Amino acid sequence: MAKRGPYEKGEAKRGEILHAALEIFAAEGYRGTSLRKVAAKCGLSLPGLMHYFDSKEDLLAQVLRVRDETARVRQVERGDPQSYREIIREAARTPGLVELFVSMAAAAGDPAHPAHPHFAERYPVLRDRVAAFVRGRVDEGRISTLVPPDRLALLLIAVADGVQLQWLIDRSTDMEQPVEDLLAILDPGQGPEAS
Amino acid sequence: MAKRGPYEKGEAKRGEILHAALEIFAAEGYRGTSLRKVAAKCGLSLPGLMHYFDSKEDLLAQVLRVRDETARVRQVERGDPQSYREIIREAARTPGLVELFVSMAAAAGDPAHPAHPHFAERYPVLRDRVAAFVRGRVDEGRISTLVPPDRLALLLIAVADGVQLQWLIDRSTDMEQPVEDLLAILDPGQGPEAS
């Protein structure tokens, strides 16, 4: 055991940088936030920071990945409306990160973009999880079978993503309501189903 | 009538610039496309181009506005699913402009951003139009009244916007299907309703 962990300190520093970047982006938005500012917050020069990342876009992509993972850990991968509510409520507290997410999604359309793999994996996984939830409700007879679960999953995610655009413009927009509305529409039996 | 139009030639040139920028963004995406490149395409120097716009973001915002207007003129403001289909099919042909739209929506969250007024006006107008369409269907008994029309309008627009994010990552995603699915779910009477 001559070597303890591949990078030991390096990994810690990388995590510290990502955390600092996340804080800054959450506070000021990521637009107009330079890497030099992030570096300064970490007590580093710009090249010192760039030692840990291939490019700015690469750092941004990793910030998003970390963000996604912490959110996921906290909600234990349930993929149901309740975990959605918690995610959306925290999003509403950090507009800068919502802006980051949307901007990155746009940029990640380019397959060469550092964040492309993240989204390319994230969406199918998310759809599968939501589809599983939908199938559970179908089995309970609480969702109409008119549209198959995988298409419903895509639809639900589209609503959740799309409402963020309207919220970014008008912060009084309720980001939870549309998904709840859609679930209500899907549920033919509506009312309280005791046991 | 001593003065013919406020700027006559200037307005024409401005339009030419916007058209050129739209073409470039559609072809190469707007990321990594510099204003100098746009200026060159118009046979102008950079400052020559900037004579017509307050800033890069201002130009971008106007590109988006022009894009919106041409789409609107062509579809005569109907706000129904058929006009939506036409819009979405053209969007699928110009990924760069979809990317531009999404990125601008993210940036326009800042009230000081040049594109903020555009979105701040666009969404309410769009919602009203879609809500009107929804009310029409409700009157025909072709939409469940469980969720009020204005909330349904917001929901429909969220779907349309949100599916674009998934499409940007995976271009094989069907951008029309989710809205059709939602309308199908909303319609209790489904089948062909002859007269």
Next chain:
DNA sequence: GTCTATACGACGATAGAC
């Protein structure tokens, strides 16, 4: 009003010393 030339500051990125 329209446009060129020039320059400025800040950015992300890289080379090479320590």
Next chain:
DNA sequence: GTCTATCGTCGTATAGAC
């Protein structure tokens, strides 16, 4: 692993020709 120094390019600002 981190620095100083430097590079090329970006958006922007100003001066002034026509």
